[in-house]
Amino acid sequence: MLLKRFLASLAAIVALFAGTAVAQGPMSPVGATFPVEPPPGGAGDNLQFISDQLMNYDMQMFAPVDYNLLEDEQRPSTGLFFCYDRTANGITGPDVITTLGAGNGGFTYQTWGNRFDFGFMTEDDCGWTATVSTMGGGNFQSGRTDGNALPMVTYTQYQSWELNRVFRQRLKNGSYIEPYIGGRFAYLSDETMQHEIGLQLGLGDITNPDDQNRFIQQSQNNMFGGTLGVRWFRETGRWRVASNLATFLAYNSQFNFATDVQFDETNAVGPVFERSARTDGFVPMGETRIDISYDVTRDVSLRLGGQVMWYWEGLTRANMIDSRVNPNSVRSFTPFTSPIRTVNNQDLAIYGVTFGLEWRR
Numbered sequence: 001m002l003l004k005r006f007l008a009s010l011a012a013i014v015a016l017f018a019g020t021a022v023a024q025g026p027m028s029p030v031g032a033t034f035p036v037e038p039p040p041g042g043a044g045d046n047l048q049f050i051s052d053q054l055m056n057y058d059m060q061m062f063a064p065v066d067y068n069l070l071e072d073e074q075r076p077s078t079g080l081f082f083c084y085d086r087t088a089n090g091i092t093g094p095d096v097i098t099t100l101g102a103g104n105g106g107f108t109y110q111t112w113g114n115r116f117d118f119g120f121m122t123e124d125d126c127g128w129t130a131t132v133s134t135m136g137g138g139n140f141q142s143g144r145t146d147g148n149a150l151p152m153v154t155y156t157q158y159q160s161w162e163l164n165r166v167f168r169q170r171l172k173n174g175s176y177i178e179p180y181i182g183g184r185f186a187y188l189s190d191e192t193m194q195h196e197i198g199l200q201l202g203l204g205d206i207t208n209p210d211d212q213n214r215f216i217q218q219s220q221n222n223m224f225g226g227t228l229g230v231r232w233f234r235e236t237g238r239w240r241v242a243s244n245l246a247t248f249l250a251y252n253s254q255f256n257f258a259t260d261v262q263f264d265e266t267n268a269v270g271p272v273f274e275r276s277a278r279t280d281g282f283v284p285m286g287e288t289r290i291d292i293s294y295d296v297t298r299d300v301s302l303r304l305g306g307q308v309m310w311y312w313e314g315l316t317r318a319n320m321i322d323s324r325v326n327p328n329s330v331r332s333f334t335p336f337t338s339p340i341r342t343v344n345n346q347d348l349a350i351y352g353v354t355f356g357l358e359w360r361r
Helices: 002-024
Strands: 079-092 108-121 126-140 148-167 176-199 208-236 239-263 269-295 300-317 343-360
Touching: 079 126, 079 300, 108 148, 148 208, 176 239, 176 300, 208 269, 208 300, 239 300, 269 343
Parallel strands: none
Antiparallel strands: 079 108, 079 343, 108 126, 126 148, 148 176, 176 208, 208 239, 239 269, 269 300, 300 343
């Protein structure tokens, strides 16, 4: 009897607690609830701020802002960019020709110019670049002599416009290469001018000191063709080193012109004698550049570099012969009815230093 009473009491207690739990049901929190989502990546990917800004610090207190502190290396910038360089170059002058048309060695003179590079690079590592380069300069060939009121002046002008499609690729050592392909138009012209007094054929004596003659020569090269090249660069802290190598093969339309304008003692214009000729050909060219840049701020850099351009052959240049013996002048011994004398297969070398600014977004 005692065992039966104990079991009955235990069953009653269990039934009481079970009924209470069913009546209350599950507990619900007070207020609105939101689902909890796990972080999208691994540990540390959801950090919003970096408290320790000394990660990979190179002790440059005024370095530009670096947004890549968690990465192993600097990534090159993308978006728009613009570069301006002032150029100081030497340009080889035209070959001197004799009355028989034989060529002699030329000379080199200094010129100043400008170069503009602008374009953009996308996040997919491809983009477009455009380059405009201009330069020009002149030189006196000789001093003033008897019968020579103005020594012969030679002025050379060079211009280039190019547009290229660029592709960027990272190398294993952390540097980058940018192969590019596109088109270029280049223009090269020479102009010589000499003003003489006195009627004088050849190198003889002056017979009429009141007469004057202005002798002018012009040569023009209009070149259009394709460009193929590659650019390499590497960034370390504030510094960036870059080099460029390119080739250019162009069709060249040549034009040559020579004229003598004579004046009498009253400065009235007398006879005008003109000669001209056109021809064409192909011109191969090679170009190399190297630049060193220093980031002054996050977006602005200072640049210093050098460049060399060499047009192998296929150019026409104006000769630098004195008008009294120049085969293209009426004052020489050459009959003026003969065609204009030119050497239309000359070369050209341009070399010098560059310095300027670069802006990158």
